[in-house]
Amino acid sequence: MISANRATTVNKTDGLPLPKRYWAILATALGVGMSVIDGTIANVALPTIARDLGTEPSVTIWVVNAYQLAITISLLSFSSLGDIYGYRRIYLSGIAVFSVTSLICALSDSFWTLTAARIMQGFGAAAITSVNTALLRIIYPKKFLGRGMGINALVVAVSIAAGPTIASAILSLGSWHWLFAINVPFGIAALVIGISHLPGNPVKVYGRRFDKVSCLMNALTFGLLIFSLEGIAHKQSVVLVIGGIVALGIIGYFFVRRQLRQRFPLLPVDLMRIPIFSLSIGTSISSFTAQMLAMISLPFFLQNTLGRSDVATGLLLTPWPLATMIMAPTAGRLVEKIHPGILGGIGMGIFATGLFLLATLPVHPTDMDIIWRLFVCGAGFGLFQTPNNSTIISSAPTNRSGGASGMLGTARLLGQTLGATLVAMIFNLMPSNSTHACLYLATGFAVIAAIVSCLRISQPRPLKGTECQESSATDLQKRKSSG
Incomplete structure (x- = not known):
């Protein structure tokens, strides 16, 4: 009876009132922007960090990989x-951890200290990213939720691509340590604003417990x-790599099997039964694998x-x-009239074209040769990302927004981690022509993304608001009952 009353009370509230909503949006934008930027901001400085700390380029990439791996395994x-x-409690805890570990990164004087701090920083970023989209569903009124998703997609996409530019500005004024120190004041600002203005969960599922085994x-x-x-990329022992693959197959099988039996699965395999979602x-x-292949390899090529x-590179x-x-x-506006599968296919097609043009640069390219090709890449990715993220969230029932948010972040980070790993592999296998190989491979992944996106055209467009929730929930239930 108590839970029903609470749910009824909350359901009467449709988003936050103005101007509180603006402050809540700022808090989420600051947190997500910092966590995403830190996934790419160190890319430009990797050669400098390698020289400063006395490590090989293929080893230094772990400064990026450690961060991405920590997020991927915990998101x-x-x-x-x-x-x-x-969501509010987890988000604010993530901001606090992220800020403290950013300071530790800034004070690091060895590769291993920096890598360990980056792992902890990744856990803080995972807490931020995991609930961001779920918070947006509370912050925005239902009729404006699409705008919220558009702003969030813009923040994520721009933050990923803007990392090198921000790094360039910082490196022009100081050492690479400032790449991490700059997070501290922004983290404090996000924490203070978030404590004052972020809302709590509108509905709490009573009796649900955290599944530690699934975790x-x-x-x-x-x-x-x-x-x-990584074992394949760095030519580790064949026995060790095979052992890891076998262990992955066994544990992964039982993990998925356990999730299929859960009412609230940690890995939302039930949502993957919705075709347009999967x-x-x-x-x-x-798409993110392709982007990371380019964003990590290009700085090495340019420098x-x-x-x-490093400043000119950024x-x-x-x-x-x-x-x-x-x-x-x-x-974000076009997706209201055009199917996201079409927009995504066109966007990834443009993105693939830009990557291929980068891979076929002249031997002695001018700055303009590089600039316009990168502009094509950014335009294609921007056309794709907003509709794709909106589709992932809107195709899931509202009461599964946490799972959908987690899968959205996991997909992005898994792609980024895979891209960073492939860069390390190619750098080891083809040290003399590695960047071009990375760009050709990125083109291939972008083409695959375009094809998969076009496959969504046969699926109905996600509905909006309550209608979306009811339709998705009904569809999900039918799929479950049909096995």
Whole structure:
């Protein structure tokens, strides 16, 4: 009776009133922006960090990989904790952890200290990312939810692409340590604003407990997946790699089997039975793999092959986020009239074209040769990202927003981690022509993403608001009952 009364009271509230909503949006944008930017901001400085700390380029990439791996293995667990204990609490805890560990990164004087701090920073970022979209469903009124998703997609897309540009500006004034120190004041601001203005969960599922076994199995599954990929990339012992793959198969099998029996699965396999949801997740993984292949390999090419400074490298990469900033809001409006499968296919087609053009640069390219090709990449990715993210969230029932948010973040981070791992693998296998190989492979992943996106055209467009919730819930129940 108590839970019913609470739910009824909350359901009468449709989003936050103004201007409180603006402050809540700012709190989420600051947190998500910092966590996403830190996934790419160190890319430009990797050659400098390698020289400063005396490590090889293929080893230094772990500064990026450690961060991405920590997020990937823990994001779904934090998403589940958000459903149980409140999105606001998990989000603010993530901001606090992220800020403290950013300071530790800034004070690091060795590769291992920096890597360990990056792992902890990744856990903080996972807590932030896991519940961000779920918070948006509370912050915005239902009729404006699409705008919220568009703003969030814009923040994520621009943050990913803007990392090199921001890094360039910071490196022009100080050492690479400031790449992490800059997070501290922004983290404090996000924490203060969030404590004052972020809402709590509108509905709490009573009697639900955190599944610790699934949490462990989730971490082992994704951890073994990355371990196996890294083992292949760095030419580790064949026995060790095969052992990791076998362990991955066994643990992964029992993990998925356990999730199929859960009422509230940590890994939302039930949502994957919605065709447009699963296709959108697959498209997201492929697109971010392609983006990471380019964003990590290009700085090495620009600095080591073309002789550009780290500051010039960041400036040359600036057209990518600028193009994304232009196209992402436009895509948010277009998706109201055009099927997201069509928009995504066109966007990824443009993205693949830009990547191929980068791979076929002249031997001695001018700055303009590089700039306009990067602009094409950013425009294509911006046209794709907003409709794709909106489709993932809107195709899931409202009461499964936590799971959908977790899967959206997991798809992005899995793609980024896979892309970073593939860069390390290619750098080891083809040290003389590695960047071009990375760009050709990125083109292939973008083409795959375009094809998968076009497959969604046969699926009905996600509905909006309450109608979406009821339709998705009914469809999900039918799929469950049909086995």
